[in-house]
Amino acid sequence: MLVRMTTNADEPQTRPRRRAPAGAAVLREDVTEAIRAAVFEELAAVGYARMSIEGIARRAGVGKTAVYRRWRSKLHLVLDVVSALAVQGLPAPDTGALESDLRLLYEVTSRALRHPVASQILPDLQAEAARNPEIAEAVQKALRDGQEGVASKIIVAAERRGEVRVGLDDELALDLISGPLYWRSVVIRSPKLPKGYLDALARATAAAIKAL
The missing domain is CATH 1.10.10.60 (Homeodomain-like)
Structure with missing residues (x-):
C-alpha cells in the first residue's frame, strides 16, 4: 500500500x-x-x-x-511586498550637475511609473490606503523613502558643488522633485508625456530648488 x-x-x-x-x-x-x-x-x-x-x-x-x-494573510503579504520597494530604491544619478541629475532621475522614474504593472497597482493601492491605515503607511513609506533617498543624494551633491544653498528646505525640495511627475503619471494618468516634457521639468525643478 x-x-x-x-x-x-x-x-x-x-x-x-x-x-x-x-x-x-x-x-x-x-x-x-x-x-x-x-x-x-x-x-x-x-x-x-x-x-x-x-x-x-x-x-x-x-x-x-x-x-x-x-504570510498569515493577504494584507500582510501585500504590506511586505510594498514595503520592500522602499529599500530597493532607485540609482542616484551622478552626472556632475543638478539639472542633468534630475533629468536622468525623471527618465528612470517615468519608465517605472508608466510600466503596465505599476500603472495598475499604484492607483489601486492608493484607493485601498484611504480605507486601510496599514496599507496607507506601507504605500507612503515605499513611495516616499524610495524617492527621498535618491533626492537627498542629488541635493547633497548639488550643495557640495555650490549649485544650491546649504541647509535648504529638504522637504520642500523633495516635493518639487517628486510631485509633478507623480501627479501626471499616476494621478491624472496622462497616456503620453509631451515631447520635451522631462527636459522642461528638470530645468524648471532645478531653477526652483536653486531659488529655495
Whole structure:
C-alpha cells in the first residue's frame, strides 16, 4: 500500500513531495520570489479587493500552504511586498550637475511609473490606503523613502558643488522633485508625456530648488 508523505519543504504543485529535513520548515527562496512576483501580477490583474491567496498561489505555481508559511494573510503579504520597494530604491544619478541629475532621475522614474504593472497597482493601492491605515503607511513609506533617498543624494551633491544653498528646505525640495511627475503619471494618468516634457521639468525643478 502506498502512503502519501507530507513535508515542511516548499514545493510547486506540479512536483512530487519530498521528505524535508527534520526541524523547522524549509522556506525556499525561489518559491518566495515566485510568490512575490505573483502578488504584483495579481494586483495588476484584479486589484487588492478581489485578490486572494488562492489566486496568488495558482499564479505562482505553488500550494496555498507555501503562501501561508510566509504570510498569515493577504494584507500582510501585500504590506511586505510594498514595503520592500522602499529599500530597493532607485540609482542616484551622478552626472556632475543638478539639472542633468534630475533629468536622468525623471527618465528612470517615468519608465517605472508608466510600466503596465505599476500603472495598475499604484492607483489601486492608493484607493485601498484611504480605507486601510496599514496599507496607507506601507504605500507612503515605499513611495516616499524610495524617492527621498535618491533626492537627498542629488541635493547633497548639488550643495557640495555650490549649485544650491546649504541647509535648504529638504522637504520642500523633495516635493518639487517628486510631485509633478507623480501627479501626471499616476494621478491624472496622462497616456503620453509631451515631447520635451522631462527636459522642461528638470530645468524648471532645478531653477526652483536653486531659488529655495
